[in-house]
Amino acid sequence: MKRTIGKDLRQRIEAVSVLIMDVDGVMTDGKIIIDDLGNETKHFNARDGHGIKLLMRAGIEVFFLTGRKSKVVEHRAHELGVRDVYQGSKNKGESLDRIFNEKGLSSGSVAYMGDDIVDIPVFRKVGVSVAVADASEEVIKLADYVTEKKGGDGAVREVCEMILKVQGRWESVVSRYEIDTLSGHEVS
Ligand SMILES: [Mg+2]
Structure with a gap:
C-alpha cells in the first residue's frame, strides 16, 4: 500500500495549504440513505470532523467538492466551519480549474x-x-498516498494528521489538549 512517504512526496506535502475533499465515500462510507419524502441522510465521522478543525486551526484551508447536491452536506460543512462547498459538480476537473x-x-x-x-x-x-x-x-493506482482507513471510517482524520505531522505542526496542535497540571483543567 502507498503509505510510505518518500522525499519527493514529503516535499509536496510540505507545500500543501489547501485540502480539497470529495464527500461521498471519503467523508462518508458512500451510503446515501433517502427516506420516503426524499430526505437524504449520511453518516459522518466525528473524529474526521475534528481532524478537519485541527487542520483549519493550523491555517490549512479545507474545501468540499462533490458531484451530488444535498442539504446534509451544507449542514455538515457549516458545523465544521468549512465555508467553501462546491456541490453538483458534473466534471470535477473543470470545477477544480x-x-x-x-x-x-x-x-x-x-x-x-x-x-x-x-x-x-x-x-x-x-x-x-x-x-x-x-x-x-484505478483511483488507488493513481494516488500518491492511500489511507489505511476506509472512507467515513477515519480516512479523513488520518490524512489531516499525516499533513500536520509531515509539516511539523502536529505537536503544537496536540499540545493545546494536554492537561495543564497546575490548574488541572484541559486546555480548550
Ligand atoms: Mg466519492
Whole structure:
C-alpha cells in the first residue's frame, strides 16, 4: 500500500495549504440513505470532523467538492466551519480549474482526497492525491498516498494528521489538549 512517504512526496506535502475533499465515500462510507419524502441522510465521522478543525486551526484551508447536491452536506460543512462547498459538480476537473482561478491557487498548494473514478481528473491536477483504502482500483493506482482507513471510517482524520505531522505542526496542535497540571483543567 502507498503509505510510505518518500522525499519527493514529503516535499509536496510540505507545500500543501489547501485540502480539497470529495464527500461521498471519503467523508462518508458512500451510503446515501433517502427516506420516503426524499430526505437524504449520511453518516459522518466525528473524529474526521475534528481532524478537519485541527487542520483549519493550523491555517490549512479545507474545501468540499462533490458531484451530488444535498442539504446534509451544507449542514455538515457549516458545523465544521468549512465555508467553501462546491456541490453538483458534473466534471470535477473543470470545477477544480474554476476553484484555482477563483481562489488564485497553484496546483502544488493543493491536496485532494477521493474514492471514485470521477476524482481521477482532479488527481492529475493537484500536488498531492490521496485515495481512501476502499477507493476504486484505478483511483488507488493513481494516488500518491492511500489511507489505511476506509472512507467515513477515519480516512479523513488520518490524512489531516499525516499533513500536520509531515509539516511539523502536529505537536503544537496536540499540545493545546494536554492537561495543564497546575490548574488541572484541559486546555480548550
Ligand atoms: Mg466519492
